[in-house]
Amino acid sequence: MSNIMSNKFSKYRMTSFYLAACLVVFALVGLFSRGLNLGLDFTGGYLTEFSTNKSLTQQQMSDKLAPYLGEGFQLSAAENGTYWSIRTPDNGTSSNAWLNDFISATNQTNNAQLSDLTITAQDAIYIGSQVGEELINQGGLALLAALITILLYLSIRFEWRLAMGAVVALFHDVILVLGLFAWLGISFDLTILASILAIIGYSLNDSIIVGDRIREIMKSKKEDDINVIISKAIKSTLVRTLITSGTTLATIAAIWFFAGESLHGFSVALFCGILVGTYSSIAISATVPQLLGLTADYYQQQEEELCQLP
């Protein structure tokens, strides 16, 4: 009876594995066709932030700024159109000096027209584009170094096919989050990179817990069908996976809604990362070893080999 259940479960698992593969393709299409909207940390340039006492629409503010900045600036509003961020590229001529002109000019027209719009400067950042280039190299290097060390550690601790499963799940999670950022065009800055690295940690955490269970059941020699083993392992860790993901998602949702604009992208990335991470630990990390030919008697074989030694 349990075998029939397991077979049905494996069918779902296979279906969701192919669904995950489709999602990865979709994310890759987004990454290659649209690219990432790299933030100031990566591209270099100026970021100016100011607040206004009245809320304005994006268009109104854009019209007001056009005489000072010309073409080629990016405007984003927050907190109901009272907090503004402006990104200007580093082309050698633009700087933050325009803000002072803008503020004094606005205050002058206030006197003339008796409107009461006041602007308060909040933050002014200059980042040399060279820094950006360096950060791309550093960030890429960090990701690569993390991946290689983790793969090595897991291969030593587990069977290589289980390690591969964890790493494939990891790629799935990172690619999906990057794809999401590409499709939505959300600015990709250093805090997002930090969240990607946190996602790597979480995704591995989930995969390891499932892999650990698979290893345990295989060693106990009670089952001889790999399908049953994997289904059993997933079922016995499912409650834990759901509770941990659930409470973590709740805290991240709290950051998303209450921690303010500067952690917005960060929490979006983490939220989606943990969602897809939970999905992949069920659909991918346990399925890949099976596809790579992991058999139920792997650990028994290993023991026999050891026994054959004179």
Place this chain on the structure above:
Amino acid sequence: MMKPVKKQQNRHATWQNLILAITLILMLFSALPNFYQDNNSPNWLSELGAKPIKLGLDLSGGVLFVLDVDTDRAQSDKLKDIVLDIKTLAREYKARAIKVSQVDSVTLKIDFAATNNKAYSQLFDKVLSIYPELTKTKISNQQITFSYSDQQQVKFRQETMKQTLKTMRGRIEELGITEAVTQKQGKNRIRIELPGVHNPEEAKRIIGATASLDFYQLATNAKSINVKRIRDEHGQWLTLNNKAVFSGSNIKNARAGQDQMGSPLVNLSLDAVGGKKMSEFSKKNIGSPMVTVFSEFYRNTNNELVKKSKVISEAIIQAQLGAQFSITNMQSSSAAQELSLLLRAGSLSAPVTIVQQRTIAATLGADNIDNGIKALTIGVSITLIFMALWYRSLGLVANVALAFNLVSLLGLMSLLPGAVLTLPGIAGLVLTVGMAVDTNVLIFERIKEELRRGHKPLSAIEQGYNSAFTTILDANITTMITGIILYSIGYGAVKGFALILCLGILTSMFTGVFVSKALTKLVIRSNEGQLLGIKS
């Protein structure tokens, strides 16, 4: 026979609990100053050295500078000096018909006639003994090169960075900022965080004073090749010896003052090397003028580094000078003040340019703290309520362990001198809560499984903790690897996140496994009929 063994186990457990309790009390103590607002912690606390966590720039407001140190330029300048030295030495050793020229920033070449080999080999030996860092390579019978090996280049760069960092720290002290964080970033960048500074211009003028000070002798022979020409403050051309007598890096201290007549001057004291150079030089040159040249580096419109030099003082040497002497003839006392400040701030052997400057308003910082704490409180409350509802008595144990975890983390952060709390750090704190919960969930689910298999509660608890431990270890070690890599490669905010992640893994392993196990044993002392909703 059974009794003594049990007693021993009990004693073992007591010791364990005692160590746990002491560690927790220490952590609580270190975390204590964080619960007082506006540095109002009582005196006895601060006297014992307990301090609250340092806030990062994004939380406290302030200015961030990233400086680029042009070590290549410094290397090239150093080689230029060596070329001059070799020319002088060649004259001393009567090695004639010699042509010394710089090939690139790390190599110089010497062309010479094939005759008079002895003088040449003596000269080359002398060069190598003065500059042991150079490597001699024979190109042909009439040409050799001296160059810095790759290893020596790295060493030179590291030493230049060390020197520049020291100078920068000195400059920041001059500004009276004590909370500053000055650290090396990558190969040749320096990151300076100045919390609480809201007017970057003053800081920028001092830190970004990419200035160097050099003391020159007026050239005796204006037609010599080893001279350079520079305009003084009246627009007159001065001809100086190309090699400086000594540079500002030899200055130990400088104070503005007045002589007996009341005219302003600057009192200088030099370090040992500078003192020796000065006393030798001044002995030979009493009555002749010495020129102080202030040089500044800046980037022109083509983004090239340009050096601009200006004479700031021209004074007559009146007697043989030692390590302490004065620069007289200052125009005004404010000029003397300015010069002494610049001299104290030290000169840099490598030109420095500001590549990143960021000003963060303090109000934004206050908002950020409030927001972060609000998010943390809400997130933690949701988790605590859920755990208490789902696992009942064991859930309460987990919640106490979680509280200890947060306190330990705060304590560790306050203890570590380099630890700074940033906004992504607060996010890391929230993630740590998630991981701590995960540790307990893993254990409790295991205990449930053991109970379902028919184990008695006490042995189920023991089994649950033991078998969950390897899983927890594997999972946490991989996250730790990510954290360590992030910490070693990332900067600023990312570093703050990575630090909390790593410390959080340590504290959550400690509280989630050891503390909660001890607590569980305290709460459940006998085989209760029902645990986690499963009857045994």
